[in-house]
Amino acid sequence: MNIKVKNFEELSTTELYEVLQLRAEIFVMEQDCVYQDIDGKDERAIHIMGWEDGNLVAYARCFRAGDYFDEASIGRVLVRENYRKLGYGHKITKASIEAIESIFKAEKIKISAQIYLVIFYESHGFKTIGDRYMEDGIPHIAMIRA
Template sequence: MSSKLIGKWNSFDNLSARDVHDLLKLRQDVFMLEQDCLFPEIDGKDPETEHFFMRDTETGALAGAIRLFSASDKEIRIGRVVVAQTHRGLGLGRDLMLAGMDRARQLAPAADIHLSAQAHLEKFYKSLGFSKISEVYLEDDIPHIDMVATPGGTQ
């Protein structure tokens, strides 16, 4: 992790108004504008999740974020992994995923960790110990696959 970035977990209810604004703006900029994908970004699920933010300590900018659903002691889901264009190429996606996986193991050590990945990122997620468990499908006109990391898997 870059020395100028700091990460922090929060429940949705503990996010500041600035945090919520920055999160929704970042996800809008990346998922809707950059990826040219019109979909309901505010999906009503954020209040049910924990959020991990990585902020640039020099500028205060939100560099990346991830959300974690603790569905049960058998399944946890990671979603909305997003990295600001200004902070790409620094390994931040890996840092976010490792933070999410570590938090999932803290919450439910025996749980499978699920995610819906953009298909072109399959190799990246495999490098973190995830395995493909579905065929490619379209989600908001973007090819996706379902993946899972099981307890004791490699990272």
């Protein structure tokens, strides 16, 4: 998987279209969750894209401290369904952590994790904080990596 890291202005219209299409495919269609994906925050994010044979197969967006949470953060992490179990989730998460550390010079990262992914994120150094909560009809918990 080839990783590309771009800010919003660097995204081509084709890349932006593919990102939004894949996010809708995973978060709206697959997870059957109606929510406002285009939330006005993409312009402040850096976009971590994983490409395989010209196809966008993994993605995450990252924010500097204060742009989403008080800490730097990672969100919208996904892997296209037929590319799961190939380790791409780990690769896109690792690339996101590295991008935050190198671009934003931040060490503390906060995420809002779906409950079923807690063990996955723990393997990347995140620890749960606080209580579980519902976000867009899906159980989540805050996690911090410091």
